[in-house]
Amino acid sequence: MACLLIRDVRNNEGVRFDMLVEDGRIARAAAVIDADDGWLVEDGAGALALPGFVEGHTHLDKTHWGMRWYRNAVAPSLPDRIENERRWRATSGHDAGAQSLALARAFLAAGTTRLRTHVDIDTDAGLRHLHGVLATRDTLRERMEMQIVAFPQSGVLKRPGTDTLLADALRAGADLLGGIDPCAIDGDAVQALDLLFGLAERHGVGLDIHLHERSTMGAYSLDLILQRTAALGMQGKVAISHAFCLGDIDVGARDALLARMSELRVAVVTTAPASVAVPSVAACRAAGVTVIGGNDGIRDTWTPYGSPDMLERAMLIGMRNDFRRDDDLEIALDCVTHSAARGCGFANYGLLRGNRADLVLVDAQTPAHAVVARPVRKLVVSAGRIVARNGALV
Amino acid sequence: MACLLIRDVRNNEGVRFDMLVEDGRIARAAAVIDADDGWLVEDGAGALALPGFVEGHTHLDKTHWGMRWYRNAVAPSLPDRIENERRWRATSGHDAGAQSLALARAFLAAGTTRLRTHVDIDTDAGLRHLHGVLATRDTLRERMEMQIVAFPQSGVLKRPGTDTLLADALRAGADLLGGIDPCAIDGDAVQALDLLFGLAERHGVGLDIHLHERSTMGAYSLDLILQRTAALGMQGKVAISHAFCLGDIDVGARDALLARMSELRVAVVTTAPASVAVPSVAACRAAGVTVIGGNDGIRDTWTPYGSPDMLERAMLIGMRNDFRRDDDLEIALDCVTHSAARGCGFANYGLLRGNRADLVLVDAQTPAHAVVARPVRKLVVSAGRIVARNGALV
Numbered sequence: 001m002a003c004l005l006i007r008d009v010r011n012n013e014g015v016r017f018d019m020l021v022e023d024g025r026i027a028r029a030a031a032v033i034d035a036d037d038g039w040l041v042e043d044g045a046g047a048l049a050l051p052g053f054v055e056g057h058t059h060l061d062k063t064h065w066g067m068r069w070y071r072n073a074v075a076p077s078l079p080d081r082i083e084n085e086r087r088w089r090a091t092s093g094h095d096a097g098a099q100s101l102a103l104a105r106a107f108l109a110a111g112t113t114r115l116r117t118h119v120d121i122d123t124d125a126g127l128r129h130l131h132g133v134l135a136t137r138d139t140l141r142e143r144m145e146m147q148i149v150a151f152p153q154s155g156v157l158k159r160p161g162t163d164t165l166l167a168d169a170l171r172a173g174a175d176l177l178g179g180i181d182p183c184a185i186d187g188d189a190v191q192a193l194d195l196l197f198g199l200a201e202r203h204g205v206g207l208d209i210h211l212h213e214r215s216t217m218g219a220y221s222l223d224l225i226l227q228r229t230a231a232l233g234m235q236g237k238v239a240i241s242h243a244f245c246l247g248d249i250d251v252g253a254r255d256a257l258l259a260r261m262s263e264l265r266v267a268v269v270t271t272a273p274a275s276v277a278v279p280s281v282a283a284c285r286a287a288g289v290t291v292i293g294g295n296d297g298i299r300d301t302w303t304p305y306g307s308p309d310m311l312e313r314a315m316l317i318g319m320r321n322d323f324r325r326d327d328d329l330e331i332a333l334d335c336v337t338h339s340a341a342r343g344c345g346f347a348n349y350g351l352l353r354g355n356r357a358d359l360v361l362v363d364a365q366t367p368a369h370a371v372v373a374r375p376v377r378k379l380v381v382s383a384g385r386i387v388a389r390n391g392a393l394v
Numbered sequence: 395m396a397c398l399l400i401r402d403v404r405n406n407e408g409v410r411f412d413m414l415v416e417d418g419r420i421a422r423a424a425a426v427i428d429a430d431d432g433w434l435v436e437d438g439a440g441a442l443a444l445p446g447f448v449e450g451h452t453h454l455d456k457t458h459w460g461m462r463w464y465r466n467a468v469a470p471s472l473p474d475r476i477e478n479e480r481r482w483r484a485t486s487g488h489d490a491g492a493q494s495l496a497l498a499r500a501f502l503a504a505g506t507t508r509l510r511t512h513v514d515i516d517t518d519a520g521l522r523h524l525h526g527v528l529a530t531r532d533t534l535r536e537r538m539e540m541q542i543v544a545f546p547q548s549g550v551l552k553r554p555g556t557d558t559l560l561a562d563a564l565r566a567g568a569d570l571l572g573g574i575d576p577c578a579i580d581g582d583a584v585q586a587l588d589l590l591f592g593l594a595e596r597h598g599v600g601l602d603i604h605l606h607e608r609s610t611m612g613a614y615s616l617d618l619i620l621q622r623t624a625a626l627g628m629q630g631k632v633a634i635s636h637a638f639c640l641g642d643i644d645v646g647a648r649d650a651l652l653a654r655m656s657e658l659r660v661a662v663v664t665t666a667p668a669s670v671a672v673p674s675v676a677a678c679r680a681a682g683v684t685v686i687g688g689n690d691g692i693r694d695t696w697t698p699y700g701s702p703d704m705l706e707r708a709m710l711i712g713m714r715n716d717f718r719r720d721d722d723l724e725i726a727l728d729c730v731t732h733s734a735a736r737g738c739g740f741a742n743y744g745l746l747r748g749n750r751a752d753l754v755l756v757d758a759q760t761p762a763h764a765v766v767a768r769p770v771r772k773l774v775v776s777a778g779r780i781v782a783r784n785g786a787l788v
Contacts, residue, residue, distance in 0.1 A: 069759040072719045274668035275716035303718055304766045305709070315699070316713075322669035324697055325466045365463040372698045 009044035024384035052113030052358025054340035057294025097132030151178035218245025247277030258287035293335035403438035418778035446507030446752025448734035451688025491526030545572035612639025641671030652681035687729035
């Protein structure tokens with residue numbers, strides 16, 4: 001791969017510099033780098049350089065992105081939504097392969113170069129959705145690093161055979177094991193979590209568990225998860241998605257849980273929804289818990305909202321946490337950049353020499369300005385390749 | 395003014411039609427209208443036609459829109475923020491005239507044709523900010539209908555002379571009288587509200603009162619406001635902005651207040667912030683209370699957030715209220731269109747014959763799709779004039 005010289009970009013402190021990319025990695029950054037013959041040269045024109053964004057929680061396989069508008073008339077309970085989706089996926093001709101590719105490409109065009117997606121594994125569809133998303137990952141493998149979570153949307157206990165399918169999914173290429181509400185969905189938190197942790201241990205994979213359970217029920221499940229994380233020595237391999245209970249239990253109980261999570265290096269993944277209690281980003285960080293940002297589903301049967309623009313997600317995380325100061329907005333941005341990469345385990349991340357050359361150029365005066373203005377992505381570079389210009393893939 | 399024929403647009407139900415605009419008003423809508431010589435003809439190309447948007451609560455005079463990025467390092471209390479702003483406005487060279495014009499133009503480009511703005515009146519600046527916003531209103535008078543609220547940001551009791559300035563502001567052209575937190579800012583709710591209602595009555599204007607007070611303190615102030623609205627016969631002339639207390643008092647107390655508000659035709663103005671309790675749009679509407687949507691400040695010393703795109707505000711109102719169904723998203727859109735116009739008293743509103751020809755064309759399949767996708771405004775027509783194309787003023 002040829003050398004790529006990106007001239008005249010700005011860092012967070014407003015210092016202008018040139019960056020040399022070689023073999024997909026950042027080879028040098030300096031005030032001025034003279035171009036050699038045969039190098040590709042891009043003029044950044046003073047744009048702000050941000051690291052490629054990280055989407056820490058989405059569901060590429062569910063989206064109807066780019067399809068005819070899905071008219072949502074679904075009843076509001078979780079079981080209603082799960083059954084509605086199952087019905088729709090079975091009858092609509094929805095194709096997880098084509099749809100996940102369409103949305104992943106939109107993510108890439110908006111500057112996301114690393115992404116974790118949960119893929120439904122269930123006894124109706126088997127591994128069909130997974131095969132679609134695996135094909136998308138393969139198609140984009142040189143431009144996007146993708147982690148796939150084998151996700152039992154309907155729980156692990158109520159539909160016999162789900163555990164075997166999850167094992168099959170991990171053998172087929174899923175990187176992590178998912179889970180969901182062991183009390184509210186599975187009805188037996190101990191049995192469900194024993195099954196999940198047993199599977200994860202046998203396959204040597206990490207866990208990322210959806211925990212929508214509120215208040216004390218959620219805290220009970222979270223305690224069981226932390227017990228098993230410690231018992232199995234899975235420090236640094238477990239993430240809790242949503243963790244709404246951390247937003248509505250007593251602060252004392254919350255801080256005790258956060259202290260244990262910090263010690264076990266259990267991350268929180270937040271989509272910062274505006275309509276439910278959420279974990280406080282500040283409280284998590286103060287306790288030493290890594291916070292990862294994500295969209296959750298994007299335009300699917302669950303929700304009409306969501307966007308492949310991770311600057312928008314950073315803005316929503318900021319709004320939800322009442323972050324108004326510039327330093328706080330930089331924390332919101334961190335949730336979809338450095339912290340997300342660290343929490344998910346994406347390696348060689350960030351605009352430092354030797355790291356994978358993933359960067360995004362935007363016309364913004366500061367990182368905080370980028371978060372609130374969400375300007376068009378002038379240039380997106382992934383693993384050293386120019387993948388998008390002015391918001392469109394090249 | 396020449397006739398303008400807008401061909402081939404779609405209504406909310408997907409029916410395609412042509413619309414004839416004459417003398418700034420909607421003269422006809424029909425499946426097909428044949429053009430006469432001398433008419434301007436625009437091809438809508440099947441775009442969705444929405445009525446011009448309504449911004450129900452902003453602060454045009456405070457914004458630094460388009461200026462150098464304001465680095466926010468402000469302490470979080472309300473008095474801190476008020477003092478910080480006062481200092482910044484006195485020393486930064488900020489010009490409420492130029493800034494309000496810049497932001498109002500951005501609103502117009504994004505399809506907002508009617509707007510209510512609160513303008514700071516205080517004993518430091520006198521009517522300086524008001525004169526700036528009055529100049530903006532005059533500059534845009536043929537393209538935007540603007541209501542100006544004379545807003546005592548620092549309260550009415552603590553800085554002697556504020557009441558005189560408010561009276562001067564109403565004589566100078568402000569349309570409504572504002573107010574703020576009569577317990578928390580003024581410290582004497584009865585005296586503050588007596589002063590405000592007395593002023594409003596003498597000048598024959600309506601009231602739009604900022605009520606950030608939470609819980610029972612806010613409910614106490616709201617009760618005092620409703621008492622005075624009834625006593626002075628000001629039905630239909632009072633709005634409560636924010637009304638956070640309606641989001642965190644007991645549901646029974648809330649519903650009793652909402653019933654009185656409905657009877658007195660007191661509207662709620664919500665910006666639907668994600669980080670505090672807010673009035674439930676569904677509960678307000680179920681009680682018959684009109685809900686108006688708005689941004690609050692946009693990129694000022696208070697907040698880095700906000701956007702002149704009222705479709706984005708509708709989306710945020712939808713997210714805050716957990717609106718996921720299409721019919722609910724149409725309610726969110728209603729908060730920045732029909733309900734906002736009704737609540738603010740903007741006349742001749744909506745895409746019906748005889749009304750002022752204010753419309754916005756977007757490439758969206760349905761109104762719900764428009765709210766979540768926030769597509770570029772293909773065409774904005776205000777009072778029969780084409781004012782913007784593809785997101786930019788013409």
